[in-house]
Amino acid sequence: MKTVVLKFGGTSVGNIDRIKKVCKIIATYKKKKYNVVVISSAMSGVTNDLVNKSKSLSNSFDLAEYDALLSTGEQVSCALIAGRLNHIGLKSRSWLSWQLPIVTEGNHSGARINKININELNRYIKNGGIPVVTGFQGINKNYRITTIGRSGSDATAIMLAKYIKAEECIIFTDVEGVYTTDPRQHKKAKKIKKIFYDEMLEMASLGSKVMQPTSIQDAKLNEIDIKVQSSFASKSGTLITNSKKSFSDQIITGISSTKNDAKITIVGVKDRPGVAASIFKPLSKNLINVDMVVQNISQNGKNTDLTFTIKSEDLKKTENLIKENKSISYKKLSFDKNVSKVSIIGVGMITTPGITYRMFQALASKKINILVISTSEIKISVLVSAKHVKKAIASLHKEFKLD
């Protein structure tokens, strides 16, 4: 008998009618004779409401209490789902993280799942029951409730799928899957049928918000195939996997773009060993995330130009930190607030020569100027003026036959 883990996100269980719908979806898997394990997030809005309550009582709310507070969200949704499943004639019960238990390690609000005890769960499944397990949480060695970061319910689903050796792990959400590029940016965006973990990791970290990078990393490490699909429309979603079976020979799988990036260039920096570190140390200390970095070749061996990108909201702070930095000298600081990073992603590019050329050619043909370039094994990113993003995506989407 095949075992499937079904995970439902906050919008999927966002109100009573949606919980009824979710229970119908669960019933279809039971009808197909699957062993079914359900993981649920909190009903959408609930977690934010609890966060606001804590904030109105303290600007540094105790993290252990924060976790005890937030974990009630999943407890409510899981009890409601289990109650409804019983109502429609399916044997079901909720399992709170301490009841299994799901054991975590690490700090409150940012713990990681260390071990899941599945003995009782397995017995229940074998007797035809549907366990409904609270996502996003566990207990630490002191028997305190810990949460594993926002979107942590995905991590719960993936780790549980690993422990119970599930054949499938389906993440139900409010989108139909992963797209070749953001459908709001480009109308011809298409749903991706299959995507490799590494590609999905790049997509996720570049802003495709379907799943958190850490969850994808968990799935990759544990070789759990994940299907992402909508709980609202009964359409096939996107399979995230490492299996090469029936992958098409598509070279590029998707195109991502960022918003609100800013570019800073420090002109005429005195070139000496460790100068980049001197520049970035105060930024790192101030939690400013530096993304693309390019250092131009020093012309005379004495001076160099350093260009890097940050989030626009950090621009002012960054400017001040550089100006206050006594350990560096430079000729000029220049800024560009309206830039965006456009990336093409695909494991196919490893074995296919000429991808970089095709990308630059496609952009050049649309007269889009490339400001910075950065590459990894399965990704090429270019920085362009924000006003060119849509055009850039369209031209690349067409060039790499994603239309």
Next chain:
Amino acid sequence: MKTVVLKFGGTSVGNIDRIKKVCKIIATYKKKKYNVVVISSAMSGVTNDLVNKSKSLSNSFDLAEYDALLSTGEQVSCALIAGRLNHIGLKSRSWLSWQLPIVTEGNHSGARINKININELNRYIKNGGIPVVTGFQGINKNYRITTIGRSGSDATAIMLAKYIKAEECIIFTDVEGVYTTDPRQHKKAKKIKKIFYDEMLEMASLGSKVMQPTSIQDAKLNEIDIKVQSSFASKSGTLITNSKKSFSDQIITGISSTKNDAKITIVGVKDRPGVAASIFKPLSKNLINVDMVVQNISQNGKNTDLTFTIKSEDLKKTENLIKENKSISYKKLSFDKNVSKVSIIGVGMITTPGITYRMFQALASKKINILVISTSEIKISVLVSAKHVKKAIASLHKEFKLD
């Protein structure tokens, strides 16, 4: 060092400002060098909202899931209180019922506390910490969450006070204490300073809604003194106790009255052994609660008149059940929908003769007709026309020097 249990009801923690207020109250006890243990109910409205959610998913919602669902209410309020106490510089943590654990026996939604493990709690208190414990819930031997009935947080407070050998157990609520009679019925009603458990039990079962009879019974059995006071006004409340110290020589402690009672008289019932049982059996089967019962003396040894009271809402059903009852014969059925029971309560009446006379005399002087009389050791109840209730309370309140 004195140990005090402070229990806060739903309205006392009904919103963020009230939670802040409650934490200030807790701080005053800590300042007085008390060991403090806090019990909290769910924020008012939360439990009803959860109940409604369950009802909209099933008209027979699984009781184990119902308990898992409802128990989140106290978890939220306790985490918020503990977080706030930390914020104002007091060492505190929430304790969920499974973390102690509070072990219950009996059915879901109607369990009773069997045992509380207080080892960790005691260590924490000795180190100056304030534990904030979820009321209203526990876990059963299967590690499932159980709830102990509405108002069950009082029971948690009383049982915890017993286990940790607390000197005081204070129930904070939205009234200032127990009154000699309902202040809405009689303006001269006064707050009672001290009341015996047994008197409070009679007051509670007669409709004084400050505390549930079962909680008072728990306190009585375990000899826990309870103070009931307001979390809104800093006034002294009512002490419920068995201690005779500094009790005044008041004979009557309070006056209760009921609403929505109905009187039924079955005239000319054939008098034979077991006839009353034949009449009440179908009522009991249909969960109709019979209160006062009077059987008149049979005139000729053959027939008798039977009078009893029920809640008005059960009148139609009761009438039908009597008419359908083939095991009895009678001449006539008569009803009075607009009657009320007025009771005087006080342990003093055991040792004081003439109380019954004074009661009847006071009512007679106001031309109030007594329909039925029923007495116990510490209570005398009379049934009167509903229109006379206010007048009856006023005359008795004056007669027994409660004004």
